[in-house]
Amino acid sequence: MAIGKPIEGVYGxxxxxxxxxxxxDAANKTREAGYTSIDAFSPFPIHGLSDxxxxxxxxxxxxxxxxxxxGGLAGFFMCWFPNVIHYPLNIGGKPLNSWPAWIPITFETxxxxxxxxxxxxxLALNGLPMPYHPVFNVSxxxxxxxxxxxxxxxxxxxxxxxxxxxDFLDSLNPREVTDVPW
Amino acid sequence: xxxxxxxxxxxxxxxIARWQMPSLVVGIIGLVAxxxxxxxxxxxxxxxxxxxxxxxxxxxVGALGVLMLQYVTGGEWGILIRRxxxxxxxxxxxxxxxxxxxxxxxxxxxxxxxxxxxAHDKALQLKAGYLNITFFLIRAAFYFxxxxxxxxxxxxxxxxxxxDRSPYTALSRQKWxxxxxxxxxxxxxxxxxxxxxxxxxKWYSTMFGINFFISAGLAAFAFVIFFLTRLADTPAMADILxxxxxxxxxxxxxxxxxxxxxxxxSEFLLIWYANIKEEIPHFLVREAGVWGFIAVLLIVFHFFLxxxxxxxxxxxxxPSTIAVVAVIVLVMRFIGLYWLTEPSYSGxxxxxxxxxxxxxVGVGGIWLxxxxxxxxxxxxxxxxxxxxxxAVREGALKANA
Numbered sequence: 001m002a003i004g005k006p007i008e009g010v011y012g013x014x015x016x017x018x019x020x021x022x023x024x025d026a027a028n029k030t031r032e033a034g035y036t037s038i039d040a041f042s043p044f045p046i047h048g049l050s051d052x053x054x055x056x057x058x059x060x061x062x063x064x065x066x067x068x069x070x071g072g073l074a075g076f077f078m079c080w081f082p083n084v085i086h087y088p089l090n091i092g093g094k095p096l097n098s099w100p101a102w103i104p105i106t107f108e109t110x111x112x113x114x115x116x117x118x119x120x121x122x123l124a125l126n127g128l129p130m131p132y133h134p135v136f137n138v139s140x141x142x143x144x145x146x147x148x149x150x151x152x153x154x155x156x157x158x159x160x161x162x163x164x165x166x167d168f169l170d171s172l173n174p175r176e177v178t179d180v181p182w
Numbered sequence: 183x184x185x186x187x188x189x190x191x192x193x194x195x196x197x198i199a200r201w202q203m204p205s206l207v208v209g210i211i212g213l214v215a216x217x218x219x220x221x222x223x224x225x226x227x228x229x230x231x232x233x234x235x236x237x238x239x240x241x242x243v244g245a246l247g248v249l250m251l252q253y254v255t256g257g258e259w260g261i262l263i264r265r266x267x268x269x270x271x272x273x274x275x276x277x278x279x280x281x282x283x284x285x286x287x288x289x290x291x292x293x294x295x296x297x298x299x300x301a302h303d304k305a306l307q308l309k310a311g312y313l314n315i316t317f318f319l320i321r322a323a324f325y326f327x328x329x330x331x332x333x334x335x336x337x338x339x340x341x342x343x344x345x346d347r348s349p350y351t352a353l354s355r356q357k358w359x360x361x362x363x364x365x366x367x368x369x370x371x372x373x374x375x376x377x378x379x380x381x382x383x384k385w386y387s388t389m390f391g392i393n394f395f396i397s398a399g400l401a402a403f404a405f406v407i408f409f410l411t412r413l414a415d416t417p418a419m420a421d422i423l424x425x426x427x428x429x430x431x432x433x434x435x436x437x438x439x440x441x442x443x444x445x446x447x448s449e450f451l452l453i454w455y456a457n458i459k460e461e462i463p464h465f466l467v468r469e470a471g472v473w474g475f476i477a478v479l480l481i482v483f484h485f486f487l488x489x490x491x492x493x494x495x496x497x498x499x500x501p502s503t504i505a506v507v508a509v510i511v512l513v514m515r516f517i518g519l520y521w522l523t524e525p526s527y528s529g530x531x532x533x534x535x536x537x538x539x540x541x542x543v544g545v546g547g548i549w550l551x552x553x554x555x556x557x558x559x560x561x562x563x564x565x566x567x568x569x570x571x572x573a574v575r576e577g578a579l580k581a582n583a
Contacts, residue, residue: 092457094457100450100451100454100455101451101455103447103451104451
C-alpha cells in the first residue's frame with residue numbers, strides 16, 4: 001500500500017476502538033457509507049476484517065504460480081541440458097534423458113521459486129519495508145500493537161472531506177478521533 | 183449457547199436415513215452375485231473380491247486414523263466431520279466379517295500358500311517363518327483386535343464426555359487417540375505388507391506401507407467430504423455448512439493428494455533407479471499395455487487433476503464442485519487398488535471380471551447400511567463438544583483451537 005500524497009495537509013483521520021468487534025462493526029459501516037480508501041490496525045488478526053475494509057484479492061497468487069512454473073522448468077532444464085546435450089554420460093546403461101531422476105530437483109526448484117515469488121512478491125506489492133508511515137505521528141497509535149484497534153479513512157479517498165469524515169467517525173462511537181498529520 | 187439448529191441435524195432430518203434400506207438391498211444383490219461367482223469359479227472370485235473389499239476397507243481404517251488425528255490435534259476443521267468419521271470407524275467389525283472370503287480364499291489369492299510353489303524357491307522358504315497361513319491369520323486377527331479396541335474405546339470415552347463434560351474424559355480420549363496413531367501406523371504398514379505386497383511374495387518395497395496408509399487417509403477424507411456435500415443442500419444443514427468449511431477440508435484433502443503422489447513417486451523412483459531384478463518386475467508388468475495406460479490415468483487423475491482443482495477456491499468452496507473432486511479421488515482409489523492387485527495374477531495382460539464389480543457393490547452396499555446405522559440416533563454435528571460453536575460460526579482454522 002503506497003502512502004500517497006498529503007491532501008488537505010493530512011494523511012487521513014484515525015479512530016480508536018476498544019475491542020475487535022467494535023472495529024469490525026465500524027469498518028463495515030465505513031465501507032457501507034461508500035468510503036474505499038480505508039485501513040485497519042489491530043494487535044492480532046481479526047476474522048472478517050479484510051472483507052470489512054473491502055480488501056481485494058491481490059495478484060500475489062498469480063506471481064507465485066508464475067514463479068513456481070518458471071522454477072520447475074528451470075530445474076528440469078538444469079538437469080536435462082548437461083545430461084543430454086552438453087556432457088552426455090552413460091550412467092548404469094540408463095537412457096540419457098532419465099527424467100524420473102530429475103523430478104526431485106524439479107520439485108525442489110518449483111517450491112523454491114514459488115516461495116521466492118511469495119516472499120518478494122508480497123514485499124513488492126505491500127511496499128515493505130516502509131521506514132516512514134504517517135499513522136505513527138499519532139502518539140496513541142503505538143497501542144495498536146497492544147490492546148487498541150484503529151480505523152483510518154485516508155485523505156485520498158474520493159469522498160474525503162475533513163470535517164465530514166471527522167463527524168462520520170465520531171458517529172461510530174470510537175474512544176477518540178484524531179487527524180493523522182503528514 | 184448452542185448452534186441454532188441443535189438437535190435437528192440427525193440422519194432422519196437430513197434424509198440420510200432413507201438411504202439405509204436401499205443400500206442393504208443393493209449390497210445383498212451384490213453379495214448374491216458374489217456367491218454365484220464363488221460357485222462358478224472360486225479362484226477367479228477370491229481374486230476379484232480382494233480389490234473390491236480393500237476399497238471400502240481403506241475408507242474405514244482411514245476414517246479411524248483421521249478421527250484419532252483430529253482428537254490429538256484438535257482444530258475446528260474436524261468437528262463437522264467427527265461424527266461421520268466415527269461412524270465409519272465403528273463399522274470395522276463389519277469389515278472383519280467381510281474379510282472372511284479373503285481368509286477362506288487365501289489359497290487362490292496368495293501364491294506363497296502353495297507348498298509346491300514354496301518348495302522350489304529358496305527365498306520363499308526363508309520367508310516362510312513370516313509368510314505362512316497360520317501366522318497370517320493370527321496377524322490379521324491382531325490387526326482387527328487393535329482397530330476394534332481403539333474404535334470402541336474412543337466411542338466409550340466420547341459417550342462419557344457427553345455425560346460428564348469433564349476435561350479429564352477429554353484428556354483420556356486424547357491419550358487413546360495419540361497411542362492409536364502409533365498403533366494404526368504400524369498395523370496398516372503390516373496390513374499393506376500382508377494383504378497386498380505378499381501378492382508378489384518376492385517383491386520388496388519399503389515405501390509400500392506408508393503409501394497404503396496415506397491412501398487410506400485420502401480415501402476417508404474424500405468419502406467424508408462427499409458425504410458432507412450431500413448434506414449441504416438439505417434444510418437442516420444449509421445454514422451450518424459454509425464455504426470456509428469446505429475450503430478447510432479441501433485444503434486437507436489437497437495435502438493427502440500431495441502426500442500420496444510424493445510416496446507413490448518416491449517408491450517408483452527408488453526402484454527404477456536401483457534397477458534390481460527382484461524389484462523392477464512389479465513396475466515392468468504395470469507399465470505394459472493397458473496397465474501402462476492405467477498408470478498414466480493414475481498420474482493424471484489421482485494427482486494432477488485433483489491437485490490443480492483443489493488449488494482453486496472457486497472449486498474448493500462450493501459443495502457441488504468439491505463433490506466432483508471427491509468422486510474423482512474415490513474412483514481413482516479403486517482403479518489404483520485394481521492396478522496394484524490384478525497384475526499379480528494376470529501379468530501384462532489386462533483382465534477385468536464382473537465379479538470385481540459385484541464385490542465392490544456387495545461390500546459397499548452392506549458397508550453403507552452399517553455406516554448409516556452407526557450415524558443414527560445422534561446429530562451429525564457433535565453439539566456438545568468444545569469449540570463447536572466457533573467451528574459452526576466461523577468455519578475457520580484458528581491458531582488456538
